[in-house]
Amino acid sequence: MKKILSIMLAALVLVACNSTGENNDGENGMEPGRILVLYYSQTGATDSVAREIQCQLDADIEEIQLENPYNGTYDETIERCKKEMETGEVPAVKPIKADLGKYDVIFLGYPVWFGTYARPIAGLVKAVDFKDKKVVTFCTLGSGGLQSSTADLAKALPGAKVVMEGYGVRNARISAIHDEVERFLIEHEFKEGYVTPLPAFMEDHPVTSEEKAVFDQACSDYPFPLGTPVAVATRTTDTSTDYMYTVNSKDKDGKNVVGQVFVTVGFDEGSKPEFTQVVR
Numbered sequence: 072m073k074k075i076l077s078i079m080l081a082a083l084v085l086v087a088c089n090s091t092g093e094n095n096d097g098e099n100g101m102e103p104g105r106i107l108v109l110y111y112s113q114t115g116a117t118d119s120v121a122r123e124i125q126c127q128l129d130a131d132i133e134e135i136q137l138e139n140p141y142n143g144t145y146d147e148t149i150e151r152c153k154k155e156m157e158t159g160e161v162p163a164v165k166p167i168k169a170d171l172g173k174y175d176v177i178f179l180g181y182p183v184w185f186g187t188y189a190r191p192i193a194g195l196v197k198a199v200d201f202k203d204k205k206v207v208t209f210c211t212l213g214s215g216g217l218q219s220s221t222a223d224l225a226k227a228l229p230g231a232k233v234v235m236e237g238y239g240v241r242n243a244r245i246s247a248i249h250d251e252v253e254r255f256l257i258e259h260e261f262k263e264g265y266v267t268p269l270p271a272f273m274e275d276h277p278v279t280s281e282e283k284a285v286f287d288q289a290c291s292d293y294p295f296p297l298g299t300p301v302a303v304a305t306r307t308t309d310t311s312t313d314y315m316y317t318v319n320s321k322d323k324d325g326k327n328v329v330g331q332v333f334v335t336v337g338f339d340e341g342s343k344p345e346f347t348q349v350v351r
């Protein structure tokens with residue numbers, strides 16, 4: 072099943088990877104072939120993003136393999152992961168085939184597990200020297216964890232130059248990656264091209280009943296509580312209205328926490344509100 076899903080997602084990416092900007096042909100100041108996309112993916116979502124980045128940059132790519140893969144069900148992975156986090160055990164990765172000495176920039180991709188980078192990345196960090204490499208994170212997630220996982224990675228790789236603003240996408244929104252990855256690569260000058268800069272969010276205000284309805288519509292499919300929206304700021308882009316809700320929620324120990332839930336509503340006819348990310 073995982074294999075079929077991966078093949079379908081990869082095919083989608085290949086069809087979709089028809090970028091409007093220039094590839095990494097040296098024109099943008101980056102030497103061709105000096106970018107490596109290195110990633111771990113258990114169920115195929117991060118694999119799709121990795122292939123999209125590879126395709127848009129014409130970069131080299133390698134998937135991280137484990138000595139003892141996480142082959143079980145979702146619940147089995149959760150159990151194994153929890154145990155490893157308790158004991159501090161780190162999964163061993165198979166030797167990386169790419170010669171890292173050839174690359175200045177490494178796009179490092181992973182799923183978010185328990186608010187941070189997946190355990191295989193802990194194994195990679197232990198095995199591979201990232202000294203002086205520019206590391207750009209990308210991840211897929213159920214709801215959030217891009218910022219926390221990138222911050223954790225920066226701590227784990229003190230000798231590397233970790234770019235603090237990575238790219239993250241909910242696995243429910245993989246169909247959005249072509250345009251989002253393209254924007255990310257152009258904004259961060261890995262690729263030539265032009266994207267209209269996104270405006271800042273306006274000042275926030277108490278949530279109206281209409282805005283609460285947008286929140287509920289966007290988040291109703293998400294199975295875990297995201298909290299109560301108390302304030303919202305909006306912005307209008309070329310293609311959508313975006314909402315940044317301030318939410319009051321509780322962490323796993325019952326402590327009050329404030330977070331942000333992001334929602335976007337496209338202008339295309341029939342577009343439904345989409346929950347894009349939570350930041351806590």
Ligand SMILES: Cc1cc2nc3c(=O)[nH]c(=O)nc-3n(C[C@H](O)[C@H](O)[C@H](O)COP(=O)(O)O)c2cc1C
Nearest residue numbers: 112113114115116117182184185186211213214215
């Ligand atoms: C062990 C485990 C822990 C997870 N923890 C989180 C989490 O803390 N936050 C989140 O948003 N998603 C979490 N997820 C969901 C994954 O990040 C998401 O399904 C991801 O897209 C899977 O990527 P992959 O298909 O490349 O393996 C978790 C999944 C697993 C298996």
